[in-house]
Amino acid sequence: MIWQRLLARQSRLPSGLIGRLLIGSYLDRVNAEINTLVYEALAPEPQQRVLEVGFGGADLLFRIAAGLDRGRIEGLELSGEMLDNARRRAARLGLADKAGFHAGSVDALPFADASFDLACSVHTIYFWPDLESGLTELARVFKPGGRLVLGFSTDTDLRRDGWTEQGFQAYPTEVIVESCRALGFESERLDSIPRNPRGQVYAYRGIRA
Numbered sequence: 001m002i003w004q005r006l007l008a009r010q011s012r013l014p015s016g017l018i019g020r021l022l023i024g025s026y027l028d029r030v031n032a033e034i035n036t037l038v039y040e041a042l043a044p045e046p047q048q049r050v051l052e053v054g055f056g057g058a059d060l061l062f063r064i065a066a067g068l069d070r071g072r073i074e075g076l077e078l079s080g081e082m083l084d085n086a087r088r089r090a091a092r093l094g095l096a097d098k099a100g101f102h103a104g105s106v107d108a109l110p111f112a113d114a115s116f117d118l119a120c121s122v123h124t125i126y127f128w129p130d131l132e133s134g135l136t137e138l139a140r141v142f143k144p145g146g147r148l149v150l151g152f153s154t155d156t157d158l159r160r161d162g163w164t165e166q167g168f169q170a171y172p173t174e175v176i177v178e179s180c181r182a183l184g185f186e187s188e189r190l191d192s193i194p195r196n197p198r199g200q201v202y203a204y205r206g207i208r209a
């Protein structure tokens, strides 16, 4: 219980020495499968402009950055520790010219309207101030035809595993799909990893009309 409380707090906002030294690599390890699912659903092309919200350890962000040539990825994070780690790692990997890092929250994106072809966010919707305002902001920064991919666990699993008691906001899959549809995302697709030992995880992909 204490371990779960600590992990919940650090997942919501990695911080302090634990956040700086341990949480990024922990998140990258436990979320490797869903990051791959999201990467495949996103299918970034080398010239595209991409946004990742709440990149945490940033494995997915650097995987995308490595495949870009004229394109660029912007990462948005609430956590100063995750931002510092990612900036250092970008320099180490020689990817600093392809990736930008920004402090902020999904409900107030520091980007102009219609500036991205693709956007993704994995295991973050439970912490957004609310689903509606986050999705509305994401819809605002999309170019027409842009693809949004959200990775998340089902509300049933989050409840069963005690995460909702730790303050995670759990949304039924239909609510996520419907909210995206209401904001003009269409041609939806849901991929999942049904036999993931941590429960069922989905990658929702919608295309901005």
Ligand SMILES: C[S@@+](CC[C@H](N)C(=O)[O-])C[C@H]1O[C@@H](n2cnc3c(N)ncnc32)[C@H](O)[C@@H]1O
Residues within 6 Å of the ligand: 011, 012, 013, 014, 027, 028, 031, 053, 054, 055, 056, 057, 058, 076, 077, 078, 079, 082, 104, 105, 106, 107, 121, 122, 123, 124, 127, 128, 129
């Ligand atoms: C559970 S971690 C997931 C990290 C990474 N996407 C992954 O799957 O491994 C959630 C991340 O979202 C970030 N986050 C939480 N609320 C946020 C918000 N409102 N806007 C942007 N990022 C947020 C946290 O700082 C944290 O790094």
